[in-house]
Amino acid sequence: MSTFGMLTNFSGMNAYLATGISYLIGILVVGAGLLIFSILTQYNDLDEIKRGNVAVGLATGGLILSLSNVMRFAILSNNTTIGVLTxxxxxxxxxxxxxxxxxxxxxxxxxDEELSKDNRSVGIMVFSVFMAISYIVGASIS
Structure with a gap:
């Protein structure tokens, strides 16, 4: 098997290496999701969180947890890096x-406007919507 094949297929790979690659992919996907959403939103996520905007914190936290939940199922259900990334x-x-x-x-x-105004009920709803989607996507993976 080629070096590329060894690094893309978790079967037969050293467990520590497979764990490290899975961890790295998970962190990269969650980071990419955060970056994409920071571009899509009309406010600066980190600035809003820094100033104490709980609604944005809830929405961002929901995004992190939901993407992590999807990655959990992606890692558990796939034995290739391509499958996990997909x-x-x-x-x-x-x-x-x-x-x-x-x-x-x-x-x-x-x-966007309600979150930037620290409307916490909207923040809770966004958190919940993200988590619900992650359960649906996760179930469809496994």
Whole structure:
């Protein structure tokens, strides 16, 4: 088996190496999801959290937990790095679709605006929407 094949297929790989690669992929996918959402939102996530915006903290925390949950299922259900990355990417896509749907299904207000105004009830809803999507995506993976 080629070196590339050894690094892309977890079967027969040293358990420590497989764990390290899975960990690295998980962190990278969660980081990519956070980066994508920081670009999509109309506010600066880190600045809002730094100033004590609980609603943005809840939404961001929900995103981190939900992407991590998707990665859990992706890692447990796949024995290749490509499979893990594919499902991680679909997890990010699911979060984007969920964010968009939540925004469209609540025409009475803009999610971004309410989060930037520290509307904690919207923060809790966004947290919950992200987690719900992660359970659905996770179940579809396994």
């Amino acid at each position: 499902w991680g990417g679909l997890g990010i896509l699911g979060m984007i679709v969920g964010w968009w749907l939540f925004d469209k299904l609540t025409p009475q207000f803009r999610v």
